[in-house]
Amino acid sequence: MxxxxxxxxxxxxxxxxxxxxxxxxxxxxxxxxxxxxxxxxxxxxxxxxxxxxxxxxxxxxxxxxxxxxxxxxxxxxxxxxxxxxxxxxxxxxxxxxxxxxxxxxxxxxxxxxxxxxxxxxxxxxxxxxxxxxxxxxxxxxxxxxxxxVLGTGWFAADAAAVAPGKTVAVVGDGAVGLLGVLSAKQMGAERIILMSRHADRQRLGREFGATDIVTERGDEGVARIKDMTGGLGAHSVIEAVGTQESMMQAIRSTRPGGHVGYVGVSHDVALPGRELFFAEVHLMGGPAxxxxxxxxxxxxxxxxxxxxxxxxxxxxxxxxxxxxxxxxxxxxxxxxxxxx
Amino acid sequence: MxxxxxxxxxxxxxxxxxxxxxxxxxxxxxxxxxxxxxxxxxxxxxxxxxxxxxxxxxxxxxxxxxxxxxxxxxxxxxxxxxxxxxxxxxxxxxxxxxxxxxxxxxxxxxxxxxxxxxxxxxxxxxxxxxxxxxxxxxxxxxxxxxxxVLGTGWFAADAAAVAPGKTVAVVGDGAVGLLGVLSAKQMGAERIILMSRHADRQRLGREFGATDIVTERGDEGVARIKDMTGGLGAHSVIEAVGTQESMMQAIRSTRPGGHVGYVGVSHDVALPGRELFFAEVHLMGGPAxxxxxxxxxxxxxxxxxxxxxxxxxxxxxxxxxxxxxxxxxxxxxxxxxxxx
Structure with missing residues (x-):
């Protein structure tokens, strides 16, 4: 063959x-x-x-x-x-x-x-x-x-404890992130914010259920998510990239007590213990x-x-x-x- | 005053x-x-x-x-x-x-x-x-x-999802770790393994509900926990120290899908993303x-x-x-x- x-x-x-x-x-x-x-x-x-x-x-x-x-x-x-x-x-x-x-x-x-x-x-x-x-x-x-790709997006949403009424942010507009949007929609999320700066991906994200698009990244992206959630951060954040920047963006976009579901295969990531401690978010992820x-x-x-x-x-x-x-x-x- | x-x-x-x-x-x-x-x-x-x-x-x-x-x-x-x-x-x-x-x-x-x-x-x-x-x-x-100290031990056990029938390991035999033992007992844990090398703390740990004591630390401690759990690791691990060694000991002692509740105030800790990704454990912690x-x-x-x-x-x-x-x-x- x-x-x-x-x-x-x-x-x-x-x-x-x-x-x-x-x-x-x-x-x-x-x-x-x-x-x-x-x-x-x-x-x-x-x-x-x-x-x-x-x-x-x-x-x-x-x-x-x-x-x-x-x-x-x-x-x-x-x-x-x-x-x-x-x-x-x-x-x-x-x-x-x-x-x-x-x-x-x-x-x-x-x-x-x-x-x-x-x-x-x-x-x-x-x-x-x-x-x-x-x-x-x-x-x-x-x-x-x-x-x-769907199973991974679904796991990310599940690991991020997506549920009816929650606000979800999705870091990463690749196929997994987009299907994380679809999964969050199926799980009843009230608001789904896709972080994306590509028109074609934004369009598919909206089709899958994204209610908002944020084009800013890094600290600016975090600030936008905070602005949109009364200063608190999202309840659930899906991380679908796997870099240091995307992980920190996900953690910082999550409100205290909220959940990060991370599925981007981790590359050169080191999570700072002190920031994680005071962030007080749930982390769950890995191969779906x-x-x-x-x-x-x-x-x-x-x-x-x-x-x-x-x-x-x-x-x-x-x-x-x-x-x-x-x-x-x-x-x-x-x-x-x-x-x- | x-x-x-x-x-x-x-x-x-x-x-x-x-x-x-x-x-x-x-x-x-x-x-x-x-x-x-x-x-x-x-x-x-x-x-x-x-x-x-x-x-x-x-x-x-x-x-x-x-x-x-x-x-x-x-x-x-x-x-x-x-x-x-x-x-x-x-x-x-x-x-x-x-x-x-x-x-x-x-x-x-x-x-x-x-x-x-x-x-x-x-x-x-x-x-x-x-x-x-x-x-x-x-x-x-x-x-x-x-x-x-009790509230913190209780939170750690709760964050580690302690529940009836589970095996719990406790990293740290200070007052918080010991009260993590007490909390796990109250939450119905079946087996509670206290990691301690101090006789007085072991004694109090047993009084609070520890069923087993492990005196080894670091990788040797992890190997003992694995031995005691059919090679899988504990369902729930309480981390009550806050150092790099104790955090890694906790994460490595947890079975895939298990939960780490960490409450030791984090000092000079950096969690390696790739190991965390493939460990596939739930992490939750912070100030209780x-x-x-x-x-x-x-x-x-x-x-x-x-x-x-x-x-x-x-x-x-x-x-x-x-x-x-x-x-x-x-x-x-x-x-x-x-x-x-």
């Missing part, structure tokens, strides 16, 4: 890789209906978190089960399934508590390379959730979004336990209550993955879907 | 200060039944967070209302009252959410110097909670503990909103369900405050009560 492989900064190639096969009896092999490029893929693409050897890319996936290992009980050949970017057994105490991305046996899908037509998914029964029937083609992008939310998210998509697939504003054949990376890197695309 | 004043590192003097008077119409003047020395008073005593000019000390207090300003509606002359170390209006949105230590009009009692026979308490109606009747002398130490808990804590003490006053293992007349500071600094005393 052909799959996307990162050779070094800015150097993505689509080249022949071995077809995956069942290795462990709990594996499944999927024929992917679609895959995509994640904002977090841009870190190694930009030369951060690089690997010494060529690295198969991609961790977002939906598709048809083609084969299952002999110990797979629930996932069946022919089903259309959605999985998370971490495989999990969904049975250990950590999974039971809802933190499947930190399962005692968690396996990163990224290491397997989902930007390809075929994918081996470990711990298939714990990881994959089937749709009620085969979906229409039109629904595939939204189901694909559930695999990571998407598996916890998949049944609910699939249900919302299946019943056309949400359309998160709108974050894909570019669709390319897998062979043109390199152009997809370039477009996202240059912010010409919010998120690129790759057809297989 | 005579009051304790810090002149510089290690230099506490009890000297004549002006008697406090009503300044704002929402003030009350208390005649203190007892006051005490806080672990946090040791920071400036040790030369950290010092002030350029002599600094009246103390922020923990209980006593009889001697006078109230003309706008005080609920607090009455002659009542026995307990207050928090932050005065608060108890009516702003932040107070309503339960974070009175971050009230929009919060006033630190420490600036007023509660190690004295008389104290002016601002925002009396929002700050002070009266006991049902005048307490017995024997009950005064426990009520005094509610003013900060003691006012939130005072009615419940007073009720538990009044009905002799808890006896937090046991943390006072030294009682001195106010005139000997300097010896109290020395004893706590040298860890000869857990906590020193000062009679006025």
């Amino acid at each position: 052909k799959g996307a492989v990162l050779y070094g900064p800015g150097d993505v190639r689509v080249e022949t890789r071995d077809d995956p096969t069942i290795i462990e009896p709990t594996d499944a092999i999927l024929r992917l209906s679609a895959t995509c490029i994640c904002g977090s893929d841009l870190w190694p693409y930009r030369g951060i978190d690089t690997s010494a050897k060529p690295q198969p890319m991609g961790h977002e996936y939906v598709g048809i089960v083609e084969e299952v290992g002999r110990d797979v009980r629930h996932v069946k050949k022919g089903q259309f399934v959605v999985g998370s970017f971490f495989a999990s057994d969904n049975s250990c105490p950590i999974c039971h508590a809802g933190y499947q991305s930190r399962c005692v046996d968690a396996r990163p899908i990224g290491a397997l390379g989902a930007q390809a037509p075929l994918l081996r998914v470990p711990l298939a029964d714990g990881t994959l959730v089937a749709t009620p029937e085969l979906p229409s083609d039109a629904m595939v992008p939204s189901l694909l979004a559930a695999s990571d 336990p998407v598996r916890r939310y998949l049944p609910q998210l699939i249900d919302l998509i299946w019943n056309e209550r949400i359309d998160p697939g709108k974050v894909f504003d570019q669709t390319l054949p897998l062979e043109q993955a390199a152009e997809g990376y370039r477009a996202m890197d240059e912010r010409r695309a919010i998120k690129t879907l790759l057809t297989t | 005579k009051g304790a004043v810090l002149y510089g590192p290690g230099d506490v003097r009890v000297e004549t200060r002006d008697d406090p008077t009503i300044i704002e119409p929402t003030d009350a003047i208390l005649r203190l039944s007892a006051t005490c020395i806080c672990g946090s008073d040791l920071w400036p005593y040790r030369g950290i967070d010092t002030s350029a000019k002599p600094q009246p000390m103390g922020h923990e207090y209980v006593g009889i209302v001697e006078e109230v300003g003309r706008d005080v509606r609920h607090v009455k002359k002659g009542q026995f009252v307990v207050g928090s170390f932050f005065a608060s209006d108890n009516s702003c949105p932040i107070c309503h959410a339960g974070y009175q230590s971050r009230c929009v009009d919060a006033r630190p009692i420490g600036a007023l110097g509660a190690q004295a026979p008389l104290l002016r308490v601002p925002l009396a109606d929002g700050t002070l909670v009266a006991t049902p009747e005048l307490p017995s002398d024997a009950m005064v130490p426990s009520l005094l503990a509610a003013s900060d 909103p003691v006012r939130r808990y005072l009615p419940q804590l007073i009720d538990l003490i009044w009905n002799e369900r808890i006896d937090p006053g046991k943390v006072f293992d030294q009682t001195l007349p106010l005139e000997q405050a300097a010896e109290g500071y020395r004893a706590m600094d040298e860890r000869r005393a857990i906590k020193t009560l000062l009679t006025t």
